[in-house]
Amino acid sequence: MGRDLALLIPEIVVLLTAVGALVAEMLRRPRIALAVAVIGLLAATGLTLRLVGADTTVFGGSFRIDELSVWAKLILLPATVLSMLLARVDVRGTAREGTVYSLLCFATFGALVLAGAGDSMFLVLGTLLTGLATFALVAYPDTDPATEAAMKYFVFGSVTGAIMIFGLSYWFAAGGSTLLADLRVPDAMPMAVIIGLVAVVIGLGYKASLVPFHFWAPDAYEGGPLSIAAYLSVVPKIGALFALAQVVRDLPPESGWTAIIAGLAVLTMTYGYLAALVQDNVIRLLAYSSIAQSGYFLLGIVAVGSSRLALPATILFAAAYAAMNLGAFAVTAATGRVLDAFRGVGRARPLTGIAMVVFLLSLVGIPPLAGFVGKFMLFAAAIDARFTWLAVVAIANSVLSLAVYLRIVVPMYRPAEASIAAPGAWPGVVALIAFAATLVIGLAAQFFLAGPMAWTP
Amino acid sequence: MLPLVSTTLFLPLAGATLLLVLPRPSARTVHGIGIATAFLTLAFAVAMWLQGVSGAGFSQVEELRWIPAIGAAYRVGVDGISLPLVLLSAVLFMIAFIYSSSLRERPRAFVALVLLLETAAIGTFTALDGILFYVFFEVSLVSMYFMIAGWGHEDRQPAALMFFLYTLLGSLPLLLAILGLYLGSPEPTFDMRAWIENPPLEGAAAMWALVAMLITFAVKIPAVPLHTWLPAAHVQAPTVGSVILAGIMLKFGTYGLVRFALQMTPDAFREAGMVVLVLGVVSALYGAFAALAQSDLKRLVAYTSINHMGYVIVGVAVAALTLDPSVRAVALDGAVLQMFSHGLVTGALFLLVGMIQDRAHTREMGEFGGLLKTVPMLGWSFVLAAFASLGLPGLAHFPAEFQIFLATLSAAPVAVVVILGIAIIAGTFLKALREAFLGEPRQRWQAMPDLSVREWLAIGPLLVLTVAIGVAPSWVLDIIHLTTSTLVL
Numbered sequence: 001m002g003r004d005l006a007l008l009i010p011e012i013v014v015l016l017t018a019v020g021a022l023v024a025e026m027l028r029r030p031r032i033a034l035a036v037a038v039i040g041l042l043a044a045t046g047l048t049l050r051l052v053g054a055d056t057t058v059f060g061g062s063f064r065i066d067e068l069s070v071w072a073k074l075i076l077l078p079a080t081v082l083s084m085l086l087a088r089v090d091v092r093g094t095a096r097e098g099t100v101y102s103l104l105c106f107a108t109f110g111a112l113v114l115a116g117a118g119d120s121m122f123l124v125l126g127t128l129l130t131g132l133a134t135f136a137l138v139a140y141p142d143t144d145p146a147t148e149a150a151m152k153y154f155v156f157g158s159v160t161g162a163i164m165i166f167g168l169s170y171w172f173a174a175g176g177s178t179l180l181a182d183l184r185v186p187d188a189m190p191m192a193v194i195i196g197l198v199a200v201v202i203g204l205g206y207k208a209s210l211v212p213f214h215f216w217a218p219d220a221y222e223g224g225p226l227s228i229a230a231y232l233s234v235v236p237k238i239g240a241l242f243a244l245a246q247v248v249r250d251l252p253p254e255s256g257w258t259a260i261i262a263g264l265a266v267l268t269m270t271y272g273y274l275a276a277l278v279q280d281n282v283i284r285l286l287a288y289s290s291i292a293q294s295g296y297f298l299l300g301i302v303a304v305g306s307s308r309l310a311l312p313a314t315i316l317f318a319a320a321y322a323a324m325n326l327g328a329f330a331v332t333a334a335t336g337r338v339l340d341a342f343r344g345v346g347r348a349r350p351l352t353g354i355a356m357v358v359f360l361l362s363l364v365g366i367p368p369l370a371g372f373v374g375k376f377m378l379f380a381a382a383i384d385a386r387f388t389w390l391a392v393v394a395i396a397n398s399v400l401s402l403a404v405y406l407r408i409v410v411p412m413y414r415p416a417e418a419s420i421a422a423p424g425a426w427p428g429v430v431a432l433i434a435f436a437a438t439l440v441i442g443l444a445a446q447f448f449l450a451g452p453m454a455w456t457p
Numbered sequence: 458m459l460p461l462v463s464t465t466l467f468l469p470l471a472g473a474t475l476l477l478v479l480p481r482p483s484a485r486t487v488h489g490i491g492i493a494t495a496f497l498t499l500a501f502a503v504a505m506w507l508q509g510v511s512g513a514g515f516s517q518v519e520e521l522r523w524i525p526a527i528g529a530a531y532r533v534g535v536d537g538i539s540l541p542l543v544l545l546s547a548v549l550f551m552i553a554f555i556y557s558s559s560l561r562e563r564p565r566a567f568v569a570l571v572l573l574l575e576t577a578a579i580g581t582f583t584a585l586d587g588i589l590f591y592v593f594f595e596v597s598l599v600s601m602y603f604m605i606a607g608w609g610h611e612d613r614q615p616a617a618l619m620f621f622l623y624t625l626l627g628s629l630p631l632l633l634a635i636l637g638l639y640l641g642s643p644e645p646t647f648d649m650r651a652w653i654e655n656p657p658l659e660g661a662a663a664m665w666a667l668v669a670m671l672i673t674f675a676v677k678i679p680a681v682p683l684h685t686w687l688p689a690a691h692v693q694a695p696t697v698g699s700v701i702l703a704g705i706m707l708k709f710g711t712y713g714l715v716r717f718a719l720q721m722t723p724d725a726f727r728e729a730g731m732v733v734l735v736l737g738v739v740s741a742l743y744g745a746f747a748a749l750a751q752s753d754l755k756r757l758v759a760y761t762s763i764n765h766m767g768y769v770i771v772g773v774a775v776a777a778l779t780l781d782p783s784v785r786a787v788a789l790d791g792a793v794l795q796m797f798s799h800g801l802v803t804g805a806l807f808l809l810v811g812m813i814q815d816r817a818h819t820r821e822m823g824e825f826g827g828l829l830k831t832v833p834m835l836g837w838s839f840v841l842a843a844f845a846s847l848g849l850p851g852l853a854h855f856p857a858e859f860q861i862f863l864a865t866l867s868a869a870p871v872a873v874v875v876i877l878g879i880a881i882i883a884g885t886f887l888k889a890l891r892e893a894f895l896g897e898p899r900q901r902w903q904a905m906p907d908l909s910v911r912e913w914l915a916i917g918p919l920l921v922l923t924v925a926i927g928v929a930p931s932w933v934l935d936i937i938h939l940t941t942s943t944l945v946l
Binding site for chain 2: 309350364372376379383388392395396402406410445446
């Protein structure tokens, strides 16, 4: 028991941080709540470092301390801090500012639970935790669009959550246990395994905004505060995708789950970029782009179990994606929500312009940026798992994505019509950190790969 | 001892960084930094040249750990095929900076982009690691996109977009091929030397990898039918952009054809050699005929590039088809020298067309006449460059094309029909010379100034080198031959 708790110290710190922020908010001290949350999450990140290289489980195999869950902490906790700094601009001076920071910690806690899930009950728990906290976050501004977006998000979430729980009952029947590892038993009923998988894919696919479970995403991103959109597009998504990777690790390959995931990948990438191509609202464009990027994650997940590159690739891409996507949202926060607002930004503010171009080209996957190394590894994993055709589809989509992201880049270098304000302090800081991360992850991928590569057998 | 290759490679990048951190530099300072950096880079490239190559394999290799977890490392080095191209890049970029030193529209961003492009170009030619090669290959795309989109002519946005989409679509198959080579290696590595030494793929996998590479390089070269981006990009690109695009970036394609397709999938290439040969012949002839039909001088030069690159494809295909090492050496000598010559000659032609456009704001040859009398220096320079381009003996293209045809004659005699291209290109340039440069001078161009000092400094070295290669090609050929004669396929 003591050993189990010691391994869970980072999660416990996140939980205590959430409570601490809540207490500060009850004392009407939002700035202290922010400070507590930021320091707490950074402390949890620091405490995770000593776990790098661990590969074990706690509580009878129901929660895993492995490369996925450890790297989820190292990626998602800093990403939450950056979202929080962005959120400060959005919610400053509002009535319950501190609750936002507290809820962000709770939602991240849920995402971490998902990423380490070794038991189907943890899947449910993580989905509910992130879900409940983020519904409230989307609805926070108390405007009509925000309420509508939260409502859509909530209804969609409850239905998919219910389907997932229903499907999990099949797995319980098939394996006789809620442990994911028990699905590996050879005499498990294949049909029940597949039905359960489809239901779990619906539940987690909704969180990760995979097509066709993505309908809430553009509305929720657009209706809620921009910082929450940035957060939703990174933290719960990566948590859910890592959970999916945890799930498929234990599935017998002959059950045909790879075909389901590969099909979803094609659908998600292609639909996401095609829809992004016609958006005029930058938030919606980035929403669809983040949907499409989820499809790329599936290239790594499809190879789990058949390629040793799969997990390192997924982790590396998650780090890259978090950096570049948060960066793009931070620049958008400083610029404006419509494409026209980007007119002339590159000329008036060269550094903001360079940063945005770097984020967008990284999202396309242009070397030597982070997104390139991530996608490159994902392609390698997919080809290694004999899914060359999937890599070809992903590559075709990368070309499509260039057309999408250039829609933002091109107006940036047209002559400006209106004067352009300097970015505020926090979006500037977040963009700078994300910019540094996008370059560093691209050039120093070794740091992210050495651990996970050594880990896998 | 200074690492020569890495210094040459990263000097331009350092110059670009310096430009970006300087607070509000004047246009003079910006161009000064650009020219000084390019000059230093050229000096180091010349030092690399003097160091030379040792024959088989790669020389001047420098290695650093980068991503050992997947077998990728920073590996650079040169052989007789890449060293001339490095020198060519350093020369052409130097000239590009001299020529563009009159630019006053956002000079800092422009010079920084061109410097970035220089690092990308030298990097593409010196990289000995699959990932590193791809990184430089793609970075060049990005900087060229911004150059066309930011400093091009009237319809630059669609042209820039088409260029970026087309070539990105073209280069992604290469990524697949690189992954295939990586996963096929007995010990997963991105070391290109290992891939050359011991081609990791065979059978159908090798053929698929070759097809992917051929798509990539055919877009880049460009070969018919994947050439349609080239005229659009050239017409809209600023002059310096065209010079670099035609002079250097097209060589990425032909260089890749030799380095990757020929050296890493030799057996598949031999099997598909006839197809590539036909592709080359069609490209050369199509480019020549299309050039003949142009009235816009810039488009005309752009199409002659397709023709000249077609000869390179023919040379490489012949090298793959032949079983006789001496014929192969002749074919590759010709192909590599053709890349070098084409960079000099086409660079000069694009510069001269750009100079004409600066003065007249039009490139329609029908609107000119008698330019030899109004601007004799510019006119005679154009005549010299045009004669070089049509393959006159004593000028740069002749020794290259001669060797390609010689090898073709002994390996695949039918393909010698490609020689027709020379006649058509000759007709093309003679027509252009007659319309624009001969005849009676027109009244409206009477006040046209002749070459300025800046323009002389830009065009002079290219013309001198063109003659130097034509008269005594051995100073380049000796280096090329050291590698091609020891090439084992």
